[in-house]
Amino acid sequence: xxxxxxxxxxxxxxxxxxxxxxxxxxxxxxxxxxxxxxxxxxxxxxxxxxxxxxxxxxxxxxxxxxxxxxxxxxxxxxxxxxxxxxxxxxxxxxxxxxxxxxxxxxxxxxxxxxxxxxxxxxxxxxxxxxxxxxxxxxxxxxxxxxxxxxxxxxxxxxxxxxxxxxxxxxxxxxxxxxxxxxxxxxxxxxxxxxxxxxxxxxxxxxxxxxxxxxxxxxxxxxxxxxxxxxxxxxxxxxxxxxxxxxxxxxxxxxxxxxxxxxxxxxxxxxxxxxxxxxxxxxxxxxxxxxxxxxxxxxxxxxxxxxxxxxxxxxxxxxxxxxxxxxxxxxxxxxxxxxxx
Numbered sequence: 301x302x303x304x305x306x307x308x309x310x311x312x313x314x315x316x317x318x319x320x321x322x323x324x325x326x327x328x329x330x331x332x333x334x335x336x337x338x339x340x341x342x343x344x345x346x347x348x349x350x351x352x353x354x355x356x357x358x359x360x361x362x363x364x365x366x367x368x369x370x371x372x373x374x375x376x377x378x379x380x381x382x383x384x385x386x387x388x389x390x391x392x393x394x395x396x397x398x399x400x401x402x403x404x405x406x407x408x409x410x411x412x413x414x415x416x417x418x419x420x421x422x423x424x425x426x427x428x429x430x431x432x433x434x435x436x437x438x439x440x441x442x443x444x445x446x447x448x449x450x451x452x453x454x455x456x457x458x459x460x461x462x463x464x465x466x467x468x469x470x471x472x473x474x475x476x477x478x479x480x481x482x483x484x485x486x487x488x489x490x491x492x493x494x495x496x497x498x499x500x501x502x503x504x505x506x507x508x509x510x511x512x513x514x515x516x517x518x519x520x521x522x523x524x525x526x527x528x529x530x531x532x533x534x535x536x537x538x539x540x541x542x543x544x545x546x547x548x549x550x551x552x553x554x555x556x557x558x559x560x561x562x563x564x565x566x567x568x569x570x571x572x573x574x575x576x577x578x579x580x581x582x583x584x585x586x587x588x589x590x591x592x593x594x595x596x597x598x599x600x601x602x603x604x605x606x607x608x609x610x611x612x613x614x615x616x617x618x619x620x621x622x623x624x625x626x627x628x629x630x631x632x633x634x635x636x637x638x639x640x
Contacts, residue, residue: 303390314378329354348424435568441490447633452617471519499592513565561596572624
């Protein structure tokens with residue numbers, strides 16, 4: 301007869317976002333902090349930091365609400381929320397190796413946890429195939445699609461129902477790839493620019509336990525969050541070559557925001573073949589609204605004309621039924637001015 305016990309996984313928004321896996325064992329909860337959550341791919345091992353045992357009270361989400369900010373020695377204080385709960389089957393429960401099968405609402409599958417040379421650093425490995433056999437690993441360094449040159453407003457006038465219009469920001473084109481807490485930012489040619497934009501990397505906190513690729517623009521903002529049209533701050537930021545320098549710039553006068561305008565991937569599946577309007581709905585569903593990330597707003601025709609007449613930036617017209625062709629210049633997106 302299988303040995304069935306309870307488990308809980310808590311999302312802990314602390315100094316570093318992570319997920320606390322807690323397994324019931326002999327009247328307590330054996331606990332590990334997972335900086336990148338549970339692996340879905342059996343070819344990948346992920347870090348699991350062994351932490352102190354917790355009381356069985358942590359199985360109850362009401363206990364977290366009463367506790368408020370939980371304290372974790374390695375990851376710092378922060379709000380914990382219940383991400384999943386259920387039962388698990390114990391296959392092996394040893395001091396330095398645990399094998400178990402989860403039966404939760406969100407997490408399921410057979411896993412092993414094993415210590416590395418007796419330290420607090422363990423690894424967690426999925427032992428059975430993923431629940432979604434068609435799921436593939438998220439790609440990095442995607443080269444974004446670009447718009448063709450034309451007259452966006454003339455196109456909208458000809459077919460107002462078939463097109464949407466967005467503001468064209470004067471910033472750095474960027475693709476943000478989030479693989480369950482690991483955020484990588486790449487530019488228009490796929491080069492890694494993650495180091496220069498620490499405030500954008502923190503978008504992983506908003507996305508949580510997801511795999512997502514977002515397309516957008518990094519723009520400079522003032523102290524109130526108003527978008528600036530002067531690129532000098534961005535140019536200075538790109539010359540930074542240290543984490544400390546980038547963090548200092550983000551705090552002391554050169555803040556930026558990532559304006560997301562498309563979503564290309566979610567949880568093992570590309571979205572590029574979907575029409576733009578369906579991708580836009582999925583982007584809106586993320587409700588991106590943080591200190592270093594926003595969703596680029598859609599414009600009505602009057603707003604678009606006002607922006608063009610102000611001569612600060614232009615607009616981009618996007619066909620509702622347009623797919624996303626990686627690395628291509630598409631006639632389904634039309635912008636004014638010269639190509640960049």
